[in-house]
Amino acid sequence: MAVIKKKKNKELPAVNTSALPDIVFMLLFFFMVATVMREVDLKVSVNKPQATEIQKLERKSLVTYIYAGSPRQKYQDKFGKTPRIQLNDAFASLDDVQPFVIQERETKTEEERPMMTMSIKADKTVKMGLISDIKLELRKAQAYKINYSSNPAKDAQALYTSGY
Amino acid sequence: MARNKRAIPEINAGSMADIAFLLLIFYLVTTTMDTDKGINRKLPPIDELTEEPPPIKERNIFTVLVNSNDQLLVEDEYLEISELRAKAMEFIDNNGDGSCTYCNGYGVSTSSVNPVKAVISLQNDRGTSYGMYVKVQNELVAAYEDLREIYAENEYGRSYRSMDPEEDKEIIKAIKNAYQQKISEAEPLNIGG
Numbered sequence: 001m002a003v004i005k006k007k008k009n010k011e012l013p014a015v016n017t018s019a020l021p022d023i024v025f026m027l028l029f030f031f032m033v034a035t036v037m038r039e040v041d042l043k044v045s046v047n048k049p050q051a052t053e054i055q056k057l058e059r060k061s062l063v064t065y066i067y068a069g070s071p072r073q074k075y076q077d078k079f080g081k082t083p084r085i086q087l088n089d090a091f092a093s094l095d096d097v098q099p100f101v102i103q104e105r106e107t108k109t110e111e112e113r114p115m116m117t118m119s120i121k122a123d124k125t126v127k128m129g130l131i132s133d134i135k136l137e138l139r140k141a142q143a144y145k146i147n148y149s150s151n152p153a154k155d156a157q158a159l160y161t162s163g164y
Numbered sequence: 165m166a167r168n169k170r171a172i173p174e175i176n177a178g179s180m181a182d183i184a185f186l187l188l189i190f191y192l193v194t195t196t197m198d199t200d201k202g203i204n205r206k207l208p209p210i211d212e213l214t215e216e217p218p219p220i221k222e223r224n225i226f227t228v229l230v231n232s233n234d235q236l237l238v239e240d241e242y243l244e245i246s247e248l249r250a251k252a253m254e255f256i257d258n259n260g261d262g263s264c265t266y267c268n269g270y271g272v273s274t275s276s277v278n279p280v281k282a283v284i285s286l287q288n289d290r291g292t293s294y295g296m297y298v299k300v301q302n303e304l305v306a307a308y309e310d311l312r313e314i315y316a317e318n319e320y321g322r323s324y325r326s327m328d329p330e331e332d333k334e335i336i337k338a339i340k341n342a343y344q345q346k347i348s349e350a351e352p353l354n355i356g357g
Contacts, residue, residue, distance in 0.1 A: 021177065024184035028191060035195035049298040053305040057200040068294075119200060124295025128288050131297070132352045139210050148298050149202040156306070159299055160246040 036060060044069035044086045049124040050153040057147060062116050064104045064143075066097070068130055069123035083126045085134065094133050101141035121149040203301055208349075224276050226255045226284045230300055232291025232355065245299055252307035256282045256343065266315055266342060279311075279343050287350040304347055311343045 046069045057063050067086035071079040075091075085092045087100045105113055118138055122131060138146060153159050228248070229237040236243045238251055258275035259267035267279065276282035284304055288297055309325070316324035316339050327336055 017181065018177070021180040021184050024181055024188055028184055028188045031188065031191045031195065035191065037195055049295040051203055051298055051302040053203060053302050053309055054201040055204050057202070060200070063200065117204075119202060122294050124293060124298070126294040127290060128292040128294060128297050128352055129290030129354070131294050132290065135207060139207050142209070144207045144209065145204070146207055147200075147202040147204050148301065149200060150298055150302075152201060156246075156249070159302070160244075 040065070040067075040086075040089050042067065042086070043072060043075055043089075043091060044084060044123070045072050046121050046123050047125070048121065048149055048151045050159055051148075051150040052153050052156055052159065054150055054152055055147075057117060057119065059115070062108065062112055063119050063147075064101070064116065065119050065121055065149075066134060067121045068126050068134065070125075083123065083130055085130070094137055097134060097137035098141045101138065101143045105143075115145070116143065117145045117147055118143050119147045119149050203298065203305060205301070220281075220283060221277070223260065223274055224281045224283055226252060226276070226282065228252075228284065228286045228300065228304070230286075230288040230292045230296060232289040234293055234296040236300070245296075245303065248300065248303045249307045249310065252284060252304055253311055255284075256307065257311055258282070266318065268314070283346045283348055285348050285350060288352050290352050290354045292352075301347075305345070308343055308345045312339050315339055315342050 044067050046067055068083055069086075070076075070081050070083050071091070079091060085094065085097070087096060092100070101118070105116060108116060120131065120134065135146070138144070227237075227239060231237070236245060236248065238248060239255075243251065254269065255275050256279050257267045258269035258277075259271055259279075260269075260273060260275060260277040262271065264278040264280075269275070286300065286304065288300075313324045316322055316327070316335075319339075320335060322335075324336075324339055329336065
């Protein structure tokens with residue numbers, strides 16, 4: 001009989017990937033909108049304290065960070081383990097705080113300056129002596145709005161039982 | 165002419181995904197997602213004046229001391245951190261002179277006169293850990309927030325914490341005015357430094 005057998009296509013058809021760029025772009029835009037640029041390279045280890053009465057920092061551009069904590073493992077041979085201050089990307093001493101605040105203030109416009117917030121990101125094991133010194137320097141530099149950066153705690157009970 | 169009928173060749177978009185992936189990975193690496201949160205506080209200005217501060221009656225001051233071992237001494241009494249909030253609320257809400265119409269305090273003669281006059285004084289040691297300090301601050305702020313919550317429930321029948329800062333601006337202002345946060349910090353001690 002004259003039946004012509006069609007040759008079967010043994011190979012699987014290729015998966016259509018034309019929508020892949022769309023998906024990836026969608027992800028990309030999500031990340032561009034939802035995240036912010038990493039500000040600095042942390043040289044001190046900061047394990048933030050926990051609190052329940054926390055507020056969100058409204059405008060990121062008006063926030064200046066001051067880090068305090070023990071130097072990280074790789075810096076310990078050079079700087080020891082005593083808690084230190086970090087401003088921008090470098091270790092700093094107390095005397096550097098005032099010029100730093102003034103310099104940061106210069107970058108803001110006139111009307112933004114009163115709304116500038118100093119966020120203190122300190123490790124919870126740091127002694128208050130260092131924090132008090134920073135606070136005094138901030139007062140001298142007339143930066144009165146501060147924020148003690150903390151992680152949200154689930155409830156108050158969790159705060160009472162944790163070590164610090 | 166046949167020449168015109170020839171379709172323009174399609175642009176190969178196969179590597180588009182690669183480019184997009186590259187960008188995506190770049191953003192994943194260089195950005196962070198954590199939102200900054202914390203306890204907002206205001207520092208007092210350094211005044212040059214050596215003027216004596218106005219006298220405050222002893223009964224209107226709620227003293228909280230934290231030593232270098234992270235122990236609390238509240239109104240000359242040893243206290244656990246878990247008891248601090250209730251104690252502070254009791255003090256602020258005491259209503260000793262009966263002038264506060266919305267207070268629920270007991271009117272004890274040794275505690276504060278009214279919420280407007282009540283001041284919380286906090287002093288820590290240079291050896292106090294920052295974690296403990298934030299905890300104490302948190303409890304004191306929470307005491308005020310809890311009182312405001314109760315006030316909002318009674319006066320407006322709504323929850324203070326769930327109010328919208330834009331929409332309920334006036335109400336929030338009124339509530340904050342009823343219980344004004346007055347936390348004063350003294351220079352730290354240096355005993356167990």
